[in-house]
Amino acid sequence: MATTLPRNGELADQLDLLADLMELEGSDYFRVSAYRRAATRIRETAGPVARLAVEGRATELPGIGKTIEEKIVQVVEDGEIHALTKRKQAVPEELVLFMRLPGLGPKTVQRIWQELGITTVDGLREAAEAGRLRTLQGMGAKSEEKILEALRAEPEPAGPRRTPLGAALPALEAAVAELQEHPAADKVSIAGSARRMRETVRDLDVIATATDPAALLDHFTTLEWVAEVAARGGTKATVVAHDGLRFDLRVVPPECFGNLLQHFTGSKQHNVALREDAVRRGLSVSEYGVTEVETGVVHAFATEEELYAFLGYAYIPPELREAAGELEAARRGELPELVETAQLRGDLHTHTTWSADGKSTLAEMVAAAESRGYAYYAVTDHSHYLREGRLEAQWEEIDRLQEQVGIRILKGVEVNIRADGTLDLPDEVLAQLDWVVASVHAVRERRTTERVLAALDNPHVDCIGHLTGRKLGLRGPAEVDFGEIVVRALETGAFLEINAQPNRLDLSDVHARAAREAGLKVVVSTDAHEVASLGFARFGIGVARRAWCTPEDVLNTRPWEQIVELRQSR
DNA sequence: GCCGTTTTCGGCCCGACTGTTTTCAGTCG
Numbered sequence: 001m002a003t004t005l006p007r008n009g010e011l012a013d014q015l016d017l018l019a020d021l022m023e024l025e026g027s028d029y030f031r032v033s034a035y036r037r038a039a040t041r042i043r044e045t046a047g048p049v050a051r052l053a054v055e056g057r058a059t060e061l062p063g064i065g066k067t068i069e070e071k072i073v074q075v076v077e078d079g080e081i082h083a084l085t086k087r088k089q090a091v092p093e094e095l096v097l098f099m100r101l102p103g104l105g106p107k108t109v110q111r112i113w114q115e116l117g118i119t120t121v122d123g124l125r126e127a128a129e130a131g132r133l134r135t136l137q138g139m140g141a142k143s144e145e146k147i148l149e150a151l152r153a154e155p156e157p158a159g160p161r162r163t164p165l166g167a168a169l170p171a172l173e174a175a176v177a178e179l180q181e182h183p184a185a186d187k188v189s190i191a192g193s194a195r196r197m198r199e200t201v202r203d204l205d206v207i208a209t210a211t212d213p214a215a216l217l218d219h220f221t222t223l224e225w226v227a228e229v230a231a232r233g234g235t236k237a238t239v240v241a242h243d244g245l246r247f248d249l250r251v252v253p254p255e256c257f258g259n260l261l262q263h264f265t266g267s268k269q270h271n272v273a274l275r276e277d278a279v280r281r282g283l284s285v286s287e288y289g290v291t292e293v294e295t296g297v298v299h300a301f302a303t304e305e306e307l308y309a310f311l312g313y314a315y316i317p318p319e320l321r322e323a324a325g326e327l328e329a330a331r332r333g334e335l336p337e338l339v340e341t342a343q344l345r346g347d348l349h350t351h352t353t354w355s356a357d358g359k360s361t362l363a364e365m366v367a368a369a370e371s372r373g374y375a376y377y378a379v380t381d382h383s384h385y386l387r388e389g390r391l392e393a394q395w396e397e398i399d400r401l402q403e404q405v406g407i408r409i410l411k412g413v414e415v416n417i418r419a420d421g422t423l424d425l426p427d428e429v430l431a432q433l434d435w436v437v438a439s440v441h442a443v444r445e446r447r448t449t450e451r452v453l454a455a456l457d458n459p460h461v462d463c464i465g466h467l468t469g470r471k472l473g474l475r476g477p478a479e480v481d482f483g484e485i486v487v488r489a490l491e492t493g494a495f496l497e498i499n500a501q502p503n504r505l506d507l508s509d510v511h512a513r514a515a516r517e518a519g520l521k522v523v524v525s526t527d528a529h530e531v532a533s534l535g536f537a538r539f540g541i542g543v544a545r546r547a548w549c550t551p552e553d554v555l556n557t558r559p560w561e562q563i564v565e566l567r568q569s570r
Numbered sequence: 571g572c573c574g575t576t577t578t579c580g581g582c583c584c585g586a587c588t589g590t591t592t593t594c595a596g597t598c599g
Binding site for chain 1: 571572573574575576581582583584585586587588589590591594595596597598599
C-alpha cells in the first residue's frame, strides 16, 4: 500500500476523467453522472476520503456506494482506478479537451473521433481549418468557426475560467443598478453562484421582472461595457464584457419571480435534489412554477419564501444551497440561524503603514473601524517590521490614539511561523500583546501541518492566520492535516481564522464547516492593509455562512470581555 | 452507479437557446 494517501482532489479528478472517457464511449448517462456526483462530493469533503474508503466508511457519504468506494481503494493501492487505466487504452485522452470548447459536447466529440478519426487538439484545428468538420451531419460553417475562434484564443482548452467573488460581486451589483434604472425594469436581482457567495464564479447571473421584457433585454445587450452578445432570446440573453466577464439576464413575469430567483440561484445540485424530492410527491418544479402532475395545476410564487414553504421546507439561505444536507435540515426545521456581517463586533487581523505593505495609517484604519461600528480592533502588523524597538514605538502611538477614540484598540501582531515551527518574536514579547495571530508565509517550504501544530503549542498564540496560504488563481492550498490541526486548536484554546481577503478566503468554506462541526470557533478577519479592505468582511462572512456558522460559531461576534474570558478558561 | 415515507428494481430535473434543420438534437445552466 502507498505510504501517503491520495488527496481528495486526486480522487475526484480520476473519477471525473473516468466519467468523461465513459461518456465519450457512449456509456449510460446515469452511471456517468453518478461518477461526477461522487467527484463533487469528494472535493467538498474536508477529511481524507481515501482513509474513509480504506476503513469501509466512504459509503457514509451521500452519492458514494460500494462500487465507488472500491474504486477509491484501488487508487490507494495501485495509484489509479482500474477502470480508468482500461478506458485510457480505449479512448484517446486528449478528446476530453475537446469537450471544453464552446458548443462541443460528448455527442459531437464522439462523432468527430469516430467518423473523422481525429484524436488530438492539433488534428481538430487542422480539420476545422480545412473545413472538414462541416462534413459531419449537424455541423455547419458557423460551428466550425466557433471552434477555431476558441482554439485561437486558447490553444490548449483549459476549461472555464473562474473569477474571484471579490471582483465579480461588485461588477454584478453595478450591472443590477444599471438595469434597475431602466423604465421597463421592475424587480432586478443578483442570482447564481455569486448570490450563494461561492469563492469564485463563472457566469454572473441577473434576473428581473419587467413591464416590457424585450426593451429590458435590448437595454442589457447594448450597455456600454458589453463587448459581445453571446446569446439573445425572448426571455434570456448572455453578454460578455470587455474584461471577459459573462453576464446572463433572464426576464420573467412578476407572479413567478420567486420561482425564477430560486431556480437561477442554484446550485444545480440543490435544484436537482429539490426537484427529485418534489417528483416523489407528485410535483414538478421548474423556473415558472410548481405543477401538480395529477391535475396540471400550476403554483407560481412571487417570493422564494413562499416557494420553499409550499414545498415543505423552511426558507433556505442561498449560501446553504449546495445539496449538502440543507434540504433535509430545512424539512425538519433545523437550519442554523446564520451569522451576518452586521454582527461582527471587531476585526482581529489588520495592518497599517507600520507594515511595509500597509497603505493606510494607524489613525486612518482605527477611524474607519470605528465608523463601521466595531467595538474593538486589533492592530496586527507583521512581526518582521516590528523589531528593534519599533513594536514599543507602535504601542506608544496606539496609547496616544486610544485617548482620542471610543473604539478599543488591541495591541496585536501577525507573527511569522518559521520553517522549524518557532515564532519570530520571543515569548516575553508575545506575552505583552492583546492578540497574537500566527501565520505561515513561506508556503513553499513544506511541513505546514507540523509548523502550525508547533505554533498552536505556544500559549501566546490566539489564532492561526490564512492556514493554507492559497491565493485563488495563483497558487493552491498547502496540504495540511486539517483534522489534526482542529484537534490541537481545541486542546490549546486557539482559533482558526477565515481570512476575508477575496483572493484568499482561507479557511475555505469546506474547512470552516469541518471546524464548526468539530466545535471549534472561527474568527472572521479582513487582513486589511488599507481602509477600503475593511469592507472585505462580507466575503469572510460569506464563507462562514456557507460553513453553516451561527453568530455563536464566530468568535468576533462577541464582546471583547467575553473573548478574554474564553481565553482565560483555556 | 446510487438510492428508497410507494420501491432492493427501476427510476434518476427541467427548460432555453443554437445551429442545423424543416421538427430536432445537442449543449448549457
